[in-house]
Amino acid sequence: MNPILLCQHCGNKTSHTIIEKGLEKEYAEFEDGVTYDIDIDLWFTKCDNCHKHSLFFCLNDNSDESSCLWPNERRIDQAVPKKINIAYKEAIKVKKISKIAFIILIRRSLEILCKHEKVNGKDLKSKIKKLGEFEIIPQKLTDMADLIRLLGNDGVHKTDITISDNEINLLDDFFLAIIEYIYIAPEKIKKIKNRIEKK
Ligand SMILES: [Zn+2]
Structure with a gap:
């Protein structure tokens, strides 16, 4: 049976046909005398939904322990609130298909983030200002x-706007930086602290 993998092209978790398999054996030493053999499988695949190619890395031939090496995977951490996570995934889904749709949806994700942080205002501009004033995010x-917000406005109001792939990737990076700061980094710090305190 074809493995179920998250396609970074069409954004669907769907079956993939494996065209070529490669196996790499790695040897890792964790402590003195404690060693592990790790099987790393590389799968060159074709998505059964959109028919585009990808390269997956997975451990021990298990699709549950896989990640996409190409195209670059954008994995959202569990620490990100569900509604924001879903909104961002929707944006990612359309990224390759329509830049304008991506901008509109990434702007919508930002609106949802403001709502989640209980930041109110008459428009997105004032909400963003408050995110800074309440020190939820730095300046x-x-x-x-x-x-x-600005690019989102253009996306909504102008039909002749041209946006480069680079600008689209920048917007994506910006949004990821914001959610990393608010949700992911604090969660990581908490986990590390818990581990240290247990020792
Ligand atoms: Zn696909």
Whole structure:
């Protein structure tokens, strides 16, 4: 049976046909005398939904322990609130198909983030300002958020706007930086602290 993998082209978790398999054996030493053999499988696949090619890395031939090496995978951490996570995934789904749709949806993700953080205001501009004022995000990140808002405005109101792939990737990076700062980094710090305190 074809493995179920998350396609980074069409954004669907769907079956993939494996065209070529490669096996790499790695040897890791964790402590003195404690060693492990690790089987790393490389799968060159074709998505059964969109028919595009990808390269997956997986451990021990298990699709549950896989990640996509190409195209670059954008994995959202569990620490990100569900509604924001879903909104961002929707944006990612359309990224390759329509830049305007991506911008509109990434702007919508930002609106949802503001709502989740209980930041109110008459428009997105004032909400972003408050994210900074309440120190939910630092000033540099409010500049980034405001850029998403500005480009989102253009995406909504102008039909002749041309946006480069690079700008689209920047917007994506900005949004990821914001959610990393608010949700992912604090969760990581908490986990590390818990581990240290247990020792
Ligand atoms: Zn696909």
